[in-house]
Amino acid sequence: LARNPGEKEFHQAVLEVLETLGPVVRKHREYVDSSIIERLCEPERQLIFRVPWTDDSGQVQVNRAFRVEFNSALGPYKGGLRFHPTVYLGIVKFLGFEQIFKNALTGLPIGGGKGGSDFDPKGRSDAEVMRFCQSLMTELYRHLGEYTDVPAGDIGVGGREIGYLFGQYKRITNRYESGVLTGKGLAYGGSQVRTEATGYGTVYFTEDMLGTRGHSLSGRRVVVSGSGNVAIYAIEKAAALGAQVVACSDSSGYVVDEDGIDVPLLRQVKEVERGRVSDYAEQRPKARFVEGGSVWEVTCEVALPCATQNELDGDAARLLADHGILAVAEGANMPCTPEAVDVFAERGVLFAPGKAANAGGVATSALEMQQNASRDSWSFEHTEERLRAIMAGVHERCASAADEYGRPGDYVAGANISGFVRVADAMLAMGVV
Numbered sequence: 001l002a003r004n005p006g007e008k009e010f011h012q013a014v015l016e017v018l019e020t021l022g023p024v025v026r027k028h029r030e031y032v033d034s035s036i037i038e039r040l041c042e043p044e045r046q047l048i049f050r051v052p053w054t055d056d057s058g059q060v061q062v063n064r065a066f067r068v069e070f071n072s073a074l075g076p077y078k079g080g081l082r083f084h085p086t087v088y089l090g091i092v093k094f095l096g097f098e099q100i101f102k103n104a105l106t107g108l109p110i111g112g113g114k115g116g117s118d119f120d121p122k123g124r125s126d127a128e129v130m131r132f133c134q135s136l137m138t139e140l141y142r143h144l145g146e147y148t149d150v151p152a153g154d155i156g157v158g159g160r161e162i163g164y165l166f167g168q169y170k171r172i173t174n175r176y177e178s179g180v181l182t183g184k185g186l187a188y189g190g191s192q193v194r195t196e197a198t199g200y201g202t203v204y205f206t207e208d209m210l211g212t213r214g215h216s217l218s219g220r221r222v223v224v225s226g227s228g229n230v231a232i233y234a235i236e237k238a239a240a241l242g243a244q245v246v247a248c249s250d251s252s253g254y255v256v257d258e259d260g261i262d263v264p265l266l267r268q269v270k271e272v273e274r275g276r277v278s279d280y281a282e283q284r285p286k287a288r289f290v291e292g293g294s295v296w297e298v299t300c301e302v303a304l305p306c307a308t309q310n311e312l313d314g315d316a317a318r319l320l321a322d323h324g325i326l327a328v329a330e331g332a333n334m335p336c337t338p339e340a341v342d343v344f345a346e347r348g349v350l351f352a353p354g355k356a357a358n359a360g361g362v363a364t365s366a367l368e369m370q371q372n373a374s375r376d377s378w379s380f381e382h383t384e385e386r387l388r389a390i391m392a393g394v395h396e397r398c399a400s401a402a403d404e405y406g407r408p409g410d411y412v413a414g415a416n417i418s419g420f421v422r423v424a425d426a427m428l429a430m431g432v433v
């Protein structure tokens with residue numbers, strides 16, 4: 001704690017992992033003897049830099065950007081960039097730390113990293129976003145490469161931003177290096193299913209987890225928080241599997257639509273018009289917008305928090321449990337507070353941590369890297385089949401690690417242990433590096 005003052009989300013993420021590793025380090029003294037945990041908690045490299053850019057009125061603006069290259073034991077650093085005013089080093093380190101274990105859980109050859117900036121794209125014109133992205137890449141490019149560090153999107157960074165970043169990378173390096181970024185458009189090296197992957201993957205994991213108790217999503221009442229990339233495609237896949245998704249949200253409030261969220265309309269409002277969920281509600285006569293409220297007030301059997309960290313606290317968890325919830329799966333990173341996670345455990349609610357449930361996004365990014373490396377592009381069906389198999393593998397790894405270390409059904413312990421063991425073994429094999 002003293003070494004990383006004020007980085008509260010990073011402390012939270014590290015504690016959550018370390019609390020579950022006791023049985024592993026007791027069994028494997030070699031991890032302790034070689035200080036694997038101390039090494040894992042210290043990023044291999046951290047970059048902080050200035051991003052100056054000119055807004056549409058001619059005023060020069062200055063933002064701060066970060067890239068934390070956390071761990072490359074399994075492959076090049078891999079993890080998204082987040083553009084949001086709340087971004088600071090503690091957020092980027094928490095996300096980068098989580099990413100190490102998540103990437104290991106996919107079984108694919110990718111290390112962990114994360115980046116971002118306190119730039120707020122909301123209300124900015126396309127030209128402003130482009131100038132910001134170009135300025136950011138003018139510094140970041142020297143640290144990237146398909147064998148070094150491969151960023152993707154996250155909150156505030158979607159297809160538009162990745163396009164501007166890739167264009168600037170190509171221009172200043174004079175290299176058409178497709179594998180340097182993922183989440184690219186289909187016209188220039190992107191992968192089918194990448195846009196949908198995190199949301200779809202979260203739903204697949206939920207289905208597998210429900211299956212362990214003889215349940216499924218079919219006919220279930222589901223609430224999703226957020227209305228961004230992850231939320232939209234979680235809603236779409238849950239509905240495709242027969243669930244009734246009745247609510248979603250953004251930072252201004254939530255919308256309840258008892259007819260089931262209309263995904264094409266939500267996509268039009270959010271992806272095309274860059275509007276709010278209140279705009280969605282206005283176009284659906286029976287939908288109700290609740291300003292400033294918590295979406296967890298809406299009764300449901302399955303909850304998929306897909307917005308941001310610490311958005312579902314102990315009180316919300318108790319309310320969900322009182323309403324008889326069966327399962328919660330984190331589409332976002334660390335959306336449930338530690339207290340909420342404890343409540344779910346006490347009340348016997350199935351709980352999937354983000355590093356397992358939302359691993360489908362980065363897994364499909366790794367599939368995009370495979371396609372780029374082989375100068376190939378796969379069909380939607382084939383890519384989705386790969387994603388489905390990868391998520392089944394993530395579920396299986398979590399479940400069997402939890403069983404092996406005496407915590408059956410505990411996906412938090414299973415995810416942390418399984419991810420940790422894979423990274424730790426690779427680090428041990430490479431010596432003190």
Ligand code: NDP
Nearest residue numbers: 154155156198226227228229230250251307308332333361
């Ligand atoms: P988007 O920017 O597309 O959407 C984010 C959504 O969350 C928006 O609806 C936004 O509402 C809401 N939100 C963001 N910050 C807050 C806040 N402080 N309070 C309330 N609501 C908020 O991001 P993504 O969908 O890509 O990411 C969502 C989560 O999923 C993040 O935790 C991210 O790290 C995680 N994730 C994303 C992956 C991906 O592939 N995109 C992969 C794995 C994890 P508003 O518009 O009002 O801000």
